[in-house]
Amino acid sequence: MGADFYYTIEVILNGLMAGVLYALVALGFVLIFKASGIFNYAQGVMALFAALTLVGIMEGQVPFSHLINAVFGTQIHDFGWHVPALLAIILTMVVMVGFAWLVQKYIFRHLVGQEPIILFMATIGLAYFLEGVGDLMWGSDIKTLDVGLPQGASLWIEENTAFLGGDDFYGFFIDQLDVVAAIVAAILVAVLVIFSQYTKQGRAMRAVADDHQAALSVGISLNFIWVLVWSLAGFVALVAGIMWGAKSGVQFSLSLIALKALPVLMLGGFTSIPGAIVGGLIIGVGEKLFEYSVGPMIGGATENWFAYVLALLFLVFRPQGLFGEKIIERV
Numbered sequence: 001m002g003a004d005f006y007y008t009i010e011v012i013l014n015g016l017m018a019g020v021l022y023a024l025v026a027l028g029f030v031l032i033f034k035a036s037g038i039f040n041y042a043q044g045v046m047a048l049f050a051a052l053t054l055v056g057i058m059e060g061q062v063p064f065s066h067l068i069n070a071v072f073g074t075q076i077h078d079f080g081w082h083v084p085a086l087l088a089i090i091l092t093m094v095v096m097v098g099f100a101w102l103v104q105k106y107i108f109r110h111l112v113g114q115e116p117i118i119l120f121m122a123t124i125g126l127a128y129f130l131e132g133v134g135d136l137m138w139g140s141d142i143k144t145l146d147v148g149l150p151q152g153a154s155l156w157i158e159e160n161t162a163f164l165g166g167d168d169f170y171g172f173f174i175d176q177l178d179v180v181a182a183i184v185a186a187i188l189v190a191v192l193v194i195f196s197q198y199t200k201q202g203r204a205m206r207a208v209a210d211d212h213q214a215a216l217s218v219g220i221s222l223n224f225i226w227v228l229v230w231s232l233a234g235f236v237a238l239v240a241g242i243m244w245g246a247k248s249g250v251q252f253s254l255s256l257i258a259l260k261a262l263p264v265l266m267l268g269g270f271t272s273i274p275g276a277i278v279g280g281l282i283i284g285v286g287e288k289l290f291e292y293s294v295g296p297m298i299g300g301a302t303e304n305w306f307a308y309v310l311a312l313l314f315l316v317f318r319p320q321g322l323f324g325e326k327i328i329e330r331v
Contacts, residue, residue: 003168006161010172011292012285017178019284020185021247024240025261026268026276027192028233033270034196035205035229036108038119042127046096046234048255049130051241052138053095055145055250057088063137085147089238096234097227104226112222113213131255140252145245150176181243185277188239192232192273205229209271263311269321278322283307 028043040046056063060079068074083091107122158171196202208215208225216222244254260283268279287306295302314321 006164006169006172008289008292010174011288013172013174014178015285015288016281017175017182017284018288019281020178020182020277021240021243021280022257022260022264022283023277023280024181024185024188024236024243025257026264026280027188027273028236028240029261029265030268030270030273030276031192031233031236032229034209034273036119036226037116037209038108038123039116039270040233041120041123042130043233043237044255044257044259044261045127045130045134046099046237047241047244047257048250048252049099049134049241050092050096050234050238051145051245051250051254052134052143054088054092054147054238054242055143055245056138057091058083058085058147061138066139067136089147089242092238093235096238097231100227100230100234103230104223108226109223127255131252135252143245143250145242145250147242147246149180149242149246151246152176154179175247177243177247184239184243188236189273189277196273201225201228260307263307265321266311266314267321269323272321272323275321275323283310286310 025044025047028046029040032038032040032043055061060081060083062068062076062078065077068076103126107126108119111119111122152175154174154176157174160171162169162171164171196205204215204220204225205228207218207220208222215225240257241250241254244257248254264276264279264283266279267282268275268277287303290306291300291302
């Protein structure tokens, strides 16, 4: 096998790793859509907010310090301590659960039975509100997130694969963080599938998604289920925020990763947890291979639009996605 073959394999492997990160964000969309029928536009901003909160807690930053200083003329910025990564992650999860409770109590509790477009518009407002609160709480500067995850290329993989393609091949370039993200995502998906299929709360989530009023009539608490599902989505957002923040820094453009999750959902289906993973892998591998093979001939930068073109084709020929439930309307 020549060096070109192994470089293609390297591109595929890196595409799989990127696809896992896309799938992590898509998982949050799927969880909320399965349980409530709501397309949560705010999922990407939730990942951003979770990452900002995690960095702020780890660095001992005073929340709303910029606002406090502007109003009272003070010069406070931090508490003077640093919080260990594990404890900071736990505290951030507490914040995300509190956020889920507030969302349920003050927004979606009053929208039970409303049209899906109204619920969708509510999540758009929530996204912009949360982004603004995150800016006020922690500032808009780019932050470095270090929770102890390995960074950079794996020298072990590179050294032990250099012999494959002869003198023109230097080994597979695989990012260690991407490997960790793939393992974490696999574990997360397995746990979520088991929870959704084999627990009482998981079955209640599916019942609520089918019919809010029918679920209420058999004694299922919408308040509890929606707080639960938004908490789970918050946990997924936290994991995605950690992975993306550690990879590219915690910045407000992080919220735009939600846009790349949309083609993933279109491919995998809005109601399928495994579909989110498969869709993410297809998008990740597809865009990397397309950029590697076709990009140089048309000027490059194909990763910005390839996923959306692929999603458009799926919308035309299979709108429910690979794993989504086929919609049957009787007329």
